[in-house]
Amino acid sequence: xxxxxxxxxxxxxxxxxxxxxxxxxxLPSLGIMGVDFEERVDYRxxxxxxxxxxRQALEKSDLGALLVFxxxxxxxxxxxxxxxxxxxxxxRWALLPRNGEPIIxxxxxxxxxxxLYSPWLKPENCLAGLVGLRGTVAPQFGLMKRHAEEIxxxxxxxxxxxxxxxxxxxxxxxxxxxxKAGLKIADGQQTMLExxxxxxxxxxxxxxxxxxxxxxxxxxxxxxxxxGVRENDVVAEVNKFLYTxxxxxxxAINAISGERCNPxxxxxxxxxxxxxxxxxxxxxxxxxxxRTCYYRTFNVGRATDSQxxxxxxxxxxxxxxMARIKPGASTAxxxxxxxxxxxxxxxxxxxxxxxxxxxxxGLALHERPIISRVVSMDxxxxxxxxMVFAIETYxxxxxxxxxxxxxxxxxxxxxxxxxxxxxxxxELPISxxx
Numbered sequence: 001x002x003x004x005x006x007x008x009x010x011x012x013x014x015x016x017x018x019x020x021x022x023x024x025x026x027l028p029s030l031g032i033m034g035v036d037f038e039e040r041v042d043y044r045x046x047x048x049x050x051x052x053x054x055r056q057a058l059e060k061s062d063l064g065a066l067l068v069f070x071x072x073x074x075x076x077x078x079x080x081x082x083x084x085x086x087x088x089x090x091x092r093w094a095l096l097p098r099n100g101e102p103i104i105x106x107x108x109x110x111x112x113x114x115x116l117y118s119p120w121l122k123p124e125n126c127l128a129g130l131v132g133l134r135g136t137v138a139p140q141f142g143l144m145k146r147h148a149e150e151i152x153x154x155x156x157x158x159x160x161x162x163x164x165x166x167x168x169x170x171x172x173x174x175x176x177x178x179x180k181a182g183l184k185i186a187d188g189q190q191t192m193l194e195x196x197x198x199x200x201x202x203x204x205x206x207x208x209x210x211x212x213x214x215x216x217x218x219x220x221x222x223x224x225x226x227x228g229v230r231e232n233d234v235v236a237e238v239n240k241f242l243y244t245x246x247x248x249x250x251x252a253i254n255a256i257s258g259e260r261c262n263p264x265x266x267x268x269x270x271x272x273x274x275x276x277x278x279x280x281x282x283x284x285x286x287x288x289x290x291r292t293c294y295y296r297t298f299n300v301g302r303a304t305d306s307q308x309x310x311x312x313x314x315x316x317x318x319x320x321x322m323a324r325i326k327p328g329a330s331t332a333x334x335x336x337x338x339x340x341x342x343x344x345x346x347x348x349x350x351x352x353x354x355x356x357x358x359x360x361x362g363l364a365l366h367e368r369p370i371i372s373r374v375v376s377m378d379x380x381x382x383x384x385x386x387m388v389f390a391i392e393t394y395x396x397x398x399x400x401x402x403x404x405x406x407x408x409x410x411x412x413x414x415x416x417x418x419x420x421x422x423x424x425x426x427e428l429p430i431s432x433x434x
């Protein structure tokens with residue numbers, strides 16, 4: 001049996017985990033093509049950074065390995081992705097042992113594809129696997145048992161089988177089989193989220209590119225909004241625009257107008273836009289896996305004083321919170337700039353969760369930090385340089401049905417923050433003005 005103390009440690013180089021960026025320069029709006037005349041995103045450098053961050057977080061923990069089924073964590077560790085269809089299937093997984101290289105078990109021929117086209121992974125670490133597709137292959141057929149014993153054997157080879165194994169999400173029968181194979185299962189999601197907390201320059205470039213795509217989508221929305229257009233018409237055209245411009249997943253487009261604005265339903269319908277409607281939209285999509293969450297509010301043709309006042313309040317709350325963002329600030333200090341739930345018509349903070357809010361962005365829609373009165377006042381955390389997050393506010397209008405919703409995406413710099421969601425939102429936009 002191997003012993004972890006006798007293994008040569010994997011070197012974690014400073015250049016692979018340093019998140020610093022030259023904040024004195026403007027963030028570039030990079031094309032998606034590779035060119036020979038300027039540096040754009042370096043995807044192999046991105047892989048080294050992400051793997052270095054994960055190894056650093058693993059070293060700080062008491063875990064012997066990370067076993068991940070969450071597709072965002074799989075991509076972070078292995079830089080592999082086989083399509084959005086597999087996001088909810090739990091059909092793939094990856095293992096990162098202490099002082100070891102990542103191992104990926106993938107769906108059928110995808111493992112063969114990785115051996116040919118993913119040279120940053122060892123060919124022998126690209127394996128075919130199947131644990132059951134969320135129970136459709138019954139546990140008693142033995143696939144979970146087979147793979148649990150295979151994983152346990154690998155961990156014994158690395159000398160870490162006696163240490164807790166961090167798991168992010170897992171089917172209960174698979175967890176039971178891992179325990180039967182002699183492994184102690186612990187929470188690995190917190191370790192992975194710690195690793196993913198600070199973004200490298202390449203990650204920031206990708207997040208900025210994703211936001212630029214939404215800038216363009218909002219110009220399309222602004223041009224489309226007029227009486228007779230339906231919410232789902234906007235959703236359809238924005239989907240087309242984003243996929244045409246390189247999106248790999250349009251996760252959702254919330255399109256909410258008129259009397260549907262208050263209360264906020266977080267969806268879209270076939271409601272037809274009418275003159276004077278207040279309407280807000282949220283565009284959630286990703287470029288190379290890196291996500292957006294980006295609200296904008298418009299009025300169609302005209303706006304009332306009540307609607308303008310709601311927008312002005314939402315903007316003030318947002319600006320006041322953003323002014324507090326800098327390295328070393330606490331999430332509680334930022335959160336204190338948000339109104340309390342009763343100030344905008346909600347009985348408690350849980351009922352208002354997600355309306356005055358901030359959340360990290362990366363390979364997932366919700367990463368660290370989470371900034372909300374539900375958790376941040378009692379459990380403050382530190383804002384750090386290299387974090388990227390979306391910060392959003394909501395204000396219902398006094399007419400009883402309209403509302404304003406604004407969201408900005410920000411990168412935490414050495415002194416404050418840079419906004420990367422650039423479609424104008426300082427004042428209420430009026431589309432198709434009469």
